[in-house]
Amino acid sequence: MLAMFMAAIEATIVATAMPAIVAELGDFSLYSWVFSSYLLMNAVTVLIYGKLSDLYGRKPVLTFGIxxxxxGSILCGFAPSMEWLIFFRFIQGFGAGAVMPIASTIVGDIYTKEERAKIQGYLSSVWGISAIMGPALGGLLVEFVSWRFVFWLNVPLGILAIIGLYLFLHENVEKKKQSIDFAGAVLLTLSVTSFMFILVEGGVRWEWISFPIFVLLVFSLFSFLLFILVERKAKDPMMPFDLWKKRSILIANLTSLTTGVILIGLSTFLPTFVQGVMEEPAIIAGLTLTTMSIGWPIAATVAGKSILKIGYRTTSIIGGISLILGSIIFIILKSNDSPLFAATGSFLIGIGMGLTTTAFIVSIQSNVNWNKRGVATATNMFMRNVGSTIGAALLGGILNTQLINYFSKHGVEDTLNLDSTAMLLDQSQRNHLSEEGRVLIQDGLSYALNSVYWVVFLFAIISFILILFLPKGDKAD
Known part of the structure; x- marks a missing residue:
């Protein structure tokens, strides 16, 4: 629970601090890379850690990750520029890949099938506690100390988690010959990274139809095809495709991919809207995000009981409806709306995530044996992380492109650029803007973010359609 808490608080506290970070370090065009770099390493390493935990046990792998x-957290706090922050976030993400999946796998190990649904729901309450503390602490630290302490807050939590792990977790692991699919990991990293460059820089640094975009696209597809070939021949593949042959696991993994886009769309860009467009302080922006993580554990606790009564499919369908309702609120959100309205949409997204993710994890763990449970759990989280990684790049690219188009359409591209938007995110800098300039930048940011939330809505619809394909009559009994 301590390890989960550390990872969970990271998700909300950094998003709350990002407007302050970009206001100080500049380079608004790199905004989404701060999330993408962390998520990329998290996504790619999660499957390796899952496999390693099946080979060597959960304790040493989780300790290394922490x-x-x-x-990475300590280094992020010392970052002198956005480029260095992005690099340090790569390191942080490299460790984070071990935390959530292995913590969840440990739960699958130490509880019976009947207990697992209920306990997974209870453990999700960690997200609720961290959700309340994360944005509130993040807002307070940004307002009264420095955004750098947002990263250093993880240190005592991580040390406590390691101490608790060695005091209380006792496991007997049958040692096996090492067989880690590093080739698959490298190929997947290359494929996803090059695809991210296309999404973030397309229409900003390079035209969509240009030689660099074409080269990156070919390289990304080639790497991905090689990854599939390597996985099919590997003795112990990074992503065992035989797991995907069961329909419930296939649909759960595909839906986790699409909900990952929704999750990052909200957590990355909602604070920017609340601070930049609504002109609310960081602590209010954090609190609008908090409601998502309050809704998540409440729904996860309910899901733990409901999947025993109504099954995985019905529980997931209710979650899918909640995701759609939440995304609709963000489509119609305006600058003069109350932050409470934004918080309501955030809460509904949290309900949807809590219902679907809990149902998926319990379903997957009930369908595999111990020696596959680590990699099966990690595969599902990997898909959500890949969704968030691609989502951060895709939505960040849309935001940048739409802002540039808006400034160009209003004939101010010579005086305003992407970095002008960073001035909105700091109150002192915002006060130095002319009334006309401030309104123009705010309207541009609102216009660009509205485009982002339309894409989030589209992914909510896709998620709901996928959920409908889950097999009927599948209960945790």
Whole structure:
């Protein structure tokens, strides 16, 4: 629970601090890379850690992940520029890949099938506690100390988690010959990274139809095809495709991919809207995000009981409806609306995520044996992380492109650019803008973010359609 808490608080506290970070370090065009770099390493390493935990046990792998995560966190707090921050976030993400999936896998190990649904719901309450504390602490630290302490807050939590792990977790692991699919990991990293460059820089640094975009696209597809070939021949593949042959696991993994886009769309860009367009302080922006993580554990606790009564499919369908309702609120959100309205949409997204993710994890763990449980759990989280990674790049690219188009359409591209938007995110800088300039930048940011939320809505619809394909009559009994 301590390890989960550390990872969960990271998700909300950094998003709350990002407007302050970009206001100080500049380079608004790199905004989404701060999330993408962390998520990329998290996504790619999660499957390796899952496999390693099946081979060597959960304790040593989780400990290694926490240590690397803490090193990255300390370095992030010292970052002198956006480029260095992005690099340090790579390190942080490299460690984070071990935390959530292995913590969830440990739950699958130490509880019976009947207990697992209920306990997974209870453990999700960690997200609720961290959700309340994360944005509130993030807002307070940004307002009264410095955004750098947002990263250093992880250090005592991580140390406590390691101490608790060695005091209380006792496991007997049958040692096996090492067989890790590093080739698959490298190929997947290359494929996803090059695809992210296309999404973030397309229409901003390079034209969509240009030689660099074409080269990156070919390279991304070629790497992905090689990844599939390597996985099919590997002795112990990073992503065992035989797991995907069961329909419930296939649909759960595909839906986790699409809900990952929704999750990052909200957590990355909602604070920007609340601070930049609504002109609310960081702590209010954090609180609008908090409601998502309050809704998540409430729904997860309910899901733990409901999947025993009405099954995985019905529980997931209710979650899918909630995701659609939440995304509709963000489509119609305006600058003069109350932050409470934004918080309501955030809460509904949290309800949807809580219902679907809990149902998926319990369903997957009930359908595999111990020696596959680590990699099966990690595969599902991997898909959500890949969705968030691609989502951060895709939505960040849309935001940048739409802002540039808006400034160009109003004939101010010579005086306003992407970095002008960063001035909205700091109150002192905002006060130095002329009334006309401030309104123009705010309207441009609102216009660009509205485009982002239309894409989030589209992914909510896709998620709901996928859920409908889950097999009927599948209960945790």
């Amino acid at each position: 240590v690397v995560f803490l090193i």
